[in-house]
Amino acid sequence: MIHPDKKTNLQESVMKIFKGTIITCDKNDNIVRYLVEDKGKIVFTGNELPESYQKQDIVDIGTKAIIPAFTDSHIHFTSFALFSSTLDVRKAENFKDLANIINQYTNKTGAKIVLGFGISAHSVEEQQMITRKQLDMIEAAKPVMLIKYDGHASVVNSAMLKLLPAKFRKLRGFNEDSGQLFQEAFFAAADYISSKVSLVSLVKYMLKAVDKMADKGIGLIHPAEGVGFPLDLDVDLVRFISGGLANPFKFRIFFQTMDIKKVIKRKLPRVGGCFATALDGCFGSLDAALYSPYETDPSNKGILFYSDDQVFDFVQKAHDKGLQVQMHAIGDAAFDQAANAIEAALRNNFRKDHRHSIIHASLTTQKGLEICAEYNIGIACQPGLLHLNLEPVSYLNSILGARAYEISPLKTMLDMGIHVSGGSDAPVTMPDPVSGIYSACNHFNDSQSISIMQAIKMFTYETAWAGFDDEKTGSLEQGKDADMVILNKNPLEMDRNELLSLETKELFLKGRPYKKDQKFSSLLWNCLFNRHK
Numbered sequence: 001m002i003h004p005d006k007k008t009n010l011q012e013s014v015m016k017i018f019k020g021t022i023i024t025c026d027k028n029d030n031i032v033r034y035l036v037e038d039k040g041k042i043v044f045t046g047n048e049l050p051e052s053y054q055k056q057d058i059v060d061i062g063t064k065a066i067i068p069a070f071t072d073s074h075i076h077f078t079s080f081a082l083f084s085s086t087l088d089v090r091k092a093e094n095f096k097d098l099a100n101i102i103n104q105y106t107n108k109t110g111a112k113i114v115l116g117f118g119i120s121a122h123s124v125e126e127q128q129m130i131t132r133k134q135l136d137m138i139e140a141a142k143p144v145m146l147i148k149y150d151g152h153a154s155v156v157n158s159a160m161l162k163l164l165p166a167k168f169r170k171l172r173g174f175n176e177d178s179g180q181l182f183q184e185a186f187f188a189a190a191d192y193i194s195s196k197v198s199l200v201s202l203v204k205y206m207l208k209a210v211d212k213m214a215d216k217g218i219g220l221i222h223p224a225e226g227v228g229f230p231l232d233l234d235v236d237l238v239r240f241i242s243g244g245l246a247n248p249f250k251f252r253i254f255f256q257t258m259d260i261k262k263v264i265k266r267k268l269p270r271v272g273g274c275f276a277t278a279l280d281g282c283f284g285s286l287d288a289a290l291y292s293p294y295e296t297d298p299s300n301k302g303i304l305f306y307s308d309d310q311v312f313d314f315v316q317k318a319h320d321k322g323l324q325v326q327m328h329a330i331g332d333a334a335f336d337q338a339a340n341a342i343e344a345a346l347r348n349n350f351r352k353d354h355r356h357s358i359i360h361a362s363l364t365t366q367k368g369l370e371i372c373a374e375y376n377i378g379i380a381c382q383p384g385l386l387h388l389n390l391e392p393v394s395y396l397n398s399i400l401g402a403r404a405y406e407i408s409p410l411k412t413m414l415d416m417g418i419h420v421s422g423g424s425d426a427p428v429t430m431p432d433p434v435s436g437i438y439s440a441c442n443h444f445n446d447s448q449s450i451s452i453m454q455a456i457k458m459f460t461y462e463t464a465w466a467g468f469d470d471e472k473t474g475s476l477e478q479g480k481d482a483d484m485v486i487l488n489k490n491p492l493e494m495d496r497n498e499l500l501s502l503e504t505k506e507l508f509l510k511g512r513p514y515k516k517d518q519k520f521s522s523l524l525w526n527c528l529f530n531r532h533k
């Protein structure tokens with residue numbers, strides 16, 4: 001019996017020749033006229049088409065441009081899949097809007113529990129987080145939980161309070177009156193509600209989430225998984241999904257745990273992310289770890305979640321086992337802790353090509369950046385955060401003062417020769433490389449804006465490098481997978497202010513046009529009989 005996907009494979013394995021602006025993103029930033037793809041691989045790029053290909057049909061892309069398929073170097077895939085398929089409230093401009101969005105959702109879906117994502121005190125006219133009582137006025141009967149944009153807090157209504165196990169009331173961060181849940185209470189409640197989603201629904205949401213990323217031209221992601229599902233179910237589910245996709249979409253999973261044994265048991269080569277491997281909090285919750293206090297509270301320098309010894313021990317053990325390590329660090333004190341720990345591990349046991357990296361690196365230090373440059377430590381950056389209305393620069397300025405303008409010094413990092421890859425931290429920002437490229441080229445501190453070519457490479461080649469995939473993908477070079485997108489225009493000829501009008505017209509992975517709407521049954525089939533990746 002031949003699986004339906006197999007038949008289409010055969011039909012599509014005809015050599016393709018593309019003519020036009022082909023931005024290779026190779027070492028020398030070459031732009032060429034021709035690209036030839038055969039059986040999923042790039043077999044030729046150059047300005048003169050060799051005679052042997054001249055009898056073939058040529059696809060002339062006209063004023064469009066071809067670049068490598070986009071990537072996302074840091075995404076919480078399970079959360080993104082869950083929240084983007086349930087309720088997204090980020091567009092609400094005030095509480096009335098929010099009420100409409102929630103009511104429309106409950107009417108349309110008949111959902112018994114409402115799980116929403118994306119509230120912020122900064123993006124609504126009221127300039128405050130909604131409270132339990134206000135939420136009760138919107139929806140009293142069905143349990144509602146709205147998660148804050150930074151994934152570190154939530155607000156629940158009275159019906160949800162009733163549903164949550166009574167023991168949660170004793171957890172740190174539980175505010176019965178306001179209905180706002182922080183810290184331990186938030187994570188316990190979010191896990192409890194996530195576990196109410198059936199596995200089949202979750203898998204279907206994940207398939208849809210891959211389609212959404214493909215719409216944006218993405219073909220390779222670094223999902224950070226392990227948010228506390230029982231038995232780390234989300235990690236295994238993402239492994240399962242990635243092995244059964246009909247499209248050759250590349251997943252490189254980072255397991256968010258300090259327990260290296262769990263990673264090795266699953267034969268995963270990568271450890272780290274946020275959650276358990278976050279060294280500090282975030283600006284939204286005023287717990288990113290700083291050397292000097294927040295402007296709003298002279299007694300608060302944020303929190304380092306682990307001692308130096310704990311972080312050094314974790315990195316050393318993971319490094320010695322040959323794993324690749326990533327850690328979330330937002331404040332300057334956390335950034336240095338991460339850089340120092342990786343440096344120490346490398347000094348004790350040098351490995352040239354480790355590709356360890358630091359996620360976010362929002363506030364940096366000169367010394368920490370020098371360590372990154374010297375030891376070739378990568379930085380997984382999310383430029384989309386620079387233009388996030390849920391956490392505007394005016395807010396960052398109010399809590400950090402002049403330091404706000406030092407956030408994500410992209411140009412400094414690149415000038416120092418540091419590998420900086422681009423991602424979304426979805427669901428915090430959407431996985432949308434075009435908006436990431438726009439933000440990187442239009443930094444709110446303009447002296448840190450980077451060139452369009454540099455920004456494109458952050459969202460293509462650099463993620464491939466960061467996951468040891470640069471021999472296979474990330475640039476358009478002979479011998480690599482034909483993972484590429486056709487853009488509606490040539491980004492290198494655009495004004496940087498216009499970059500948001502860039503669109504993905506078509507995504508090719510291993511030479512095949514991306515096909516949406518994979519059926520659950522086809523996923524199962526691939527997982528059971530055809531574990532090809």
Ligand SMILES: [Zn+2]
Pocket residue numbers: 074076224273274328425
């Ligand atoms: Zn993250």
